[in-house]
Amino acid sequence: MIEAQGLTKIFKDKKRGEIRAVDGVNFKAQPGQIYGLLGANGAGKTTTLRMLATILQPTSGTAKVAGFDVVDDPEKVRSNVGFLSTATALYGRLTSKEFVEYFGRLHGMDEAALAKRIGEIFDRLDMNEFRDRRCDKLSTGMKQKVSIARTLVHDPPVMIFDEPTIGLDVMTARVIVQFIRECRAQGKTVIFSTHVMSEVEKLCDTVGIIHNGKVLAEGTLPQLRERYGEQDMEEIFVKVVGE
């Protein structure tokens, strides 16, 4: 469960002054559902998700993630979150197994549980072939799998994906999309951001359209279609943002 209340982030820029990257955002994402944050570049998607993952601190407002407050209890929040974005790269000089182990240990797992968990994940994602290969020697698809394994190693109830498919080829993107669906099937709370309309239509149970740091419209796909009288997500988006 994720619950954002008046989540606000102001950056101070020497040239442009104060920038309200995220401006009083409220929303709720439920377990077993996928919440999609749809917005153009610079709309505030990444900043919102970074605040939820406690990588950034909100200027004001707060959010509860898996029952913990992002401001008061950031470490507990991170223990309950799997965070994946195209910016979360791998340590090239570690092998895939070492890399996943590292994050498992940082999440406080003991060695026996870690070994068992890694065995399961590597089997499930079909990663055993490259488990002892260094990450900088992996293909993009393999790297994505290693990243997925990292987010899963501590079996978090909440998953946060920041534009996870950006820059990936069709086949690799499909692996990610499939993975997001599996997370939902397992009853996890999933939030992901994108600017790709088709992904929203394929995946999301609830959609929030974010523009200039504000959530301008929110609802299930059928609700949005009815409210704006359009079938196509792109048309709905343009109407919302254009208003």
Next chain:
Amino acid sequence: MKLRNIAVIYNKERVDMLRDRRTLFNMLLFPLIMFPLMTTGFHKLEARLTQKARQESARIMVLGAEHAPAVVEALRATGKFEIVPLAQDFKQQINDKVLRAAVEIPAGFGQPAAAADGPPPSVKIYYYQTELRSQLAVSSLEDFFGKQRDEMAAARLAGRGIAASVLTPVKTEAENVATEEKVTGARLGALVPYFIILFSLMGALHPALDLTAGEKERGTMETILASAVSRGELVMGKFFFVLTASLLTAVISLTSYGMTLRYTPPRAAVGAAGASAKAFVASFSLKSLAIVFGMVLPLAVFFSATLIAIALIARNYKEAQSYVGPIMIFAIVPAVISVLPGIELNPKLALIPILNVSLVSKEVLSGSYPWGFIALVFGATCFYAAIALGIAVLQFQREEVLFRA
């Protein structure tokens, strides 16, 4: 802050960095091979130069040779000079560096006392200032004519029945009373702290940059920040690894320096101090080394934390290198100053970071133990180290530093 998490970070950084060839080179290989290479290189160069200098005699020209054929003959007999036939363009030849120098012997040179009351005949030497080999020829010539002068004076005095010793009514004599340990200690000991400081900085440099700016550049910073670890634990884990690298490099380089001095032939060791280098290395007591390392420990903390705090601001490794450039100068200059003669430890200097460690180590390695200063320098260095570490920890809390776009 959980100790376990710091250990997990530390171990991962160790594995990660030791797979990086640059780390291995900077931390282990370079400090290990630098001194032996430098010493043998110096040895070879010195041997070659001496040999060359011996083989080559200076080409000179003698003007007015007819005034003192015996002197010219004596000049030739020294074997230091090759006397070329007279030519009118000798000045041009000196300028063209074909000729090292020319000497002009005046008429009446060496005539017995006849003109003794008038102004003495002067021997003129033509040379090329700033040209080293020309100046060497000049000093050889001056040596030669100095001896000629002394002999003539002695001969004249003898002619009048006076002993030559009347010319030196008083003699001065200097005798060194410092112990061998102190003499060599002051000479070589001045270099040791310099090397330790330099290498503890060098050892910290690459890991400090790679684990901060390098991590941003490769996009792993966000990955690690999203993990369960706290930022305090993260910076401490990184810091301890950088510190390890710094100390390890310092120890390796110092050991290599000591071994090189000990096991190379005395001639090979640097300059005049070389002969007693072995005695010097042997004179290193465990006590003095322990104190020096006690001083270097907080200094290495200071270096590691400072480099981390600064390199974290950079967006990538290259940018970080340009930021820490001035730090290198700030660190090296005090270390160099301490080697200068006449700089002595005093309460004010004992508070200047880096310079104080360098100066007090110099004292300790030359066999004296000013405990008050040792305590003061240690305390001051710990203080600076604590501040630097505090700043490094704070830097990791600053979003505008971590996510600088």
